[in-house]
Amino acid sequence: MMKKHIVFCLPYAGGASSLYIKWRHHVHSDVELYPLEYAGRGKRFSEPFYSSMDEATFDLFHRIANEISPGGYSFFGHSMGGLIAYELCRRMMKEGYPPPSHLFLSGVKAPDQPRGKSIHHLPNEEFKTEIQALNGTPQEVIHHPEIFDIFAPILRADFKLIEEYQLIEKEWHISTPITGIYGTEDDVDQEELARWSAFTTGEFHLEGYPGGHFFIHNHHQEIVRRMCERVGVRYVVKR
Known part of the structure; x- marks a missing residue:
């Protein structure tokens, strides 16, 4: 098989x-x-x-x-x-x-390239503007505060992971x-x-x-x- x-x-x-x-x-x-x-x-x-x-x-x-x-x-x-x-x-x-x-x-x-500007720490409105510019988050999430409040912590955590990533040179x-x-x-x-x-x-x-x-x-x-x-x-x- x-x-x-x-x-x-x-x-x-x-x-x-x-x-x-x-x-x-x-x-x-x-x-x-x-x-x-x-x-x-x-x-x-x-x-x-x-x-x-x-x-x-x-x-x-x-x-x-x-x-x-x-x-x-x-x-x-x-x-x-x-x-x-x-x-x-x-x-x-x-x-x-x-x-x-x-x-x-x-x-x-x-992995050896700069990850771009840091946004995970921005205040909510600034963070929302940056996220919206990426065109990857549904508009209903962006424009409904109660929905955005659920997704924002997820997005912040993920962008923190990306922005703080560093390549370990060994192997x-x-x-x-x-x-x-x-x-x-x-x-x-x-x-x-x-x-x-x-x-x-x-x-x-x-x-x-x-x-x-x-x-x-x-x-x-x-x-x-x-x-x-x-x-x-x-x-x-x-x-």
Whole structure:
């Protein structure tokens, strides 16, 4: 019997595992898309947020260590999720597990690049303005204070994680092949995604799709197709 290849999917800042559910309609039964849930949201809403990247990867490592399939596994991460995917890959290797077959890193700068201005500490109205400019938060969240008050702590915690992230220079190379994915109208552009090539001794691929930072929502079917090709499993649209 063929063993399933698992693709662990990591959400962007403010996102939950549910954003990847519809992606499952585009994979064959010999691959499993496994969305990961961060502490503090979704089914883990009551848990405290991560205080550091090390805490995040420690938690996620222990959640997936027993799920690794003989058919292999890969990571897909968008924006903050891509950074966590890279560090989680390093954690897996550090703990003596086989490295993932592939890393799909979408809309995220390489670890040695500046993360941009800090916004997680801003007063509510200024923070809301910065979040709105990213065009990734639904308007009903932005314009309804009671809803924003629920989401703001999640967003602040995630942006703190990104903004305070620092690459630890020791053993930053990985052997896992990387596919860098970017939106043609995103500020995180082709050149910045190409910098990931320096972080792997394996193959590196670069692919672009029309759209801004959240291009994955409009192109998830094409992205899943490419992921399946890269890890050597079949692609199918389920009816």
